[in-house]
Amino acid sequence: MADKKAFHSGFVAIIGRPNVGKSSIMNRFVGEKVAIVSNKPQTTRNKILGVATREDWQIVFVDTPGLHKPRNKLGEFMMKQASDAREGVDAVLCVVDAQHIGAGDRAVMEDVLKMNCPRFLAVNKVDLATPEKLMPQLDTLHDLPFDQIVTVSAQRGDNMDTLLELLAQAMPEGPKYFPDDMMTDQPERLICAEIIREKALLNLREEIPHGIGVEMLAITKLSDNLTEIHANIYCERASHKSIIIGKQGKMLHDIGTAARIDIERMMGTKVMLKLWVKVREDWRNRESDLRATGYEE
Ligand SMILES: Nc1nc2c(ncn2[C@@H]2O[C@H](COP(=O)(O)OP(=O)(O)OP(=O)(O)O)[C@@H](O)[C@H]2O)c(=O)[nH]1
Numbered sequence: 001m002a003d004k005k006a007f008h009s010g011f012v013a014i015i016g017r018p019n020v021g022k023s024s025i026m027n028r029f030v031g032e033k034v035a036i037v038s039n040k041p042q043t044t045r046n047k048i049l050g051v052a053t054r055e056d057w058q059i060v061f062v063d064t065p066g067l068h069k070p071r072n073k074l075g076e077f078m079m080k081q082a083s084d085a086r087e088g089v090d091a092v093l094c095v096v097d098a099q100h101i102g103a104g105d106r107a108v109m110e111d112v113l114k115m116n117c118p119r120f121l122a123v124n125k126v127d128l129a130t131p132e133k134l135m136p137q138l139d140t141l142h143d144l145p146f147d148q149i150v151t152v153s154a155q156r157g158d159n160m161d162t163l164l165e166l167l168a169q170a171m172p173e174g175p176k177y178f179p180d181d182m183m184t185d186q187p188e189r190l191i192c193a194e195i196i197r198e199k200a201l202l203n204l205r206e207e208i209p210h211g212i213g214v215e216m217l218a219i220t221k222l223s224d225n226l227t228e229i230h231a232n233i234y235c236e237r238a239s240h241k242s243i244i245i246g247k248q249g250k251m252l253h254d255i256g257t258a259a260r261i262d263i264e265r266m267m268g269t270k271v272m273l274k275l276w277v278k279v280r281e282d283w284r285n286r287e288s289d290l291r292a293t294g295y296e297e
């Protein structure tokens, strides 16, 4: 009987500035939306695992919050999550936005290049960058000692299979860390909270999204196909609260409806979703509020 080919596996941290498309890349690799995505920077707040499994390899991706200067305890928590994610990984995937590679991205790349493991660079959103804009940017990257530099589009899919294959080839021999059907380490209640936050991010503008947190109060399975969910949406000012609720409750209704549809799909049951909006001034600096919204070690 022929020897069975050795299984390869490992952890890959995804690192980069806010909004470059880290979570979109992970979702594409996993084949499911395990991390929420929005056009607002600082969408991701926790380390989130996403698992891609094939016949002879498994990669566990660690999506991280975009690197920025923290302005409150939540920001500090996020940056700690991002730096912890680098510990003990088998490879790192640094991500930049093809439309603009700035000083902040360069600092991140320099930092990533200090890591002692295979280092990959994804230049994402190539669908948005014209060749005239992209070429000079790529020229400035070629000298950097990444193991591979790949231009990709997480949204359109360009080169994503190639990048995934290159990452798989860099994985050492190892066990299957997670069962085949497991896509993420996130518990159901955290996924629900994230879905609600995503819908708030998509619907709200300016500074409000950054000040939003979701506290899950209860998830009750009323029957095999009906779940009741209660959650608080935190915001930082009374004026924000009235915007989140909207005229005759329309905004909150829209956020709730969009969230309910996604949660129903995830849970495979009908969902009754009840949301309340609470003003918690400075909650992003208060330990107890951070704990309630899921931001603790
Ligand atoms: N056109 C285009 N848009 C993209 C692509 N990848 C991501 N985006 C968009 O870019 C925005 C940010 O994507 P995210 O995946 O949330 O970015 P992130 O790096 O995880 O952001 P943070 O969690 O805030 O650090 C979203 O609006 C995505 O839809 C891409 O390849 N092409």
Ligand SMILES: [Mg+2]
Residues within 6 Å of the ligand: 022, 023, 024, 035, 036, 037, 043, 044, 063, 064, 065, 066
């Ligand atoms: Mg993200």
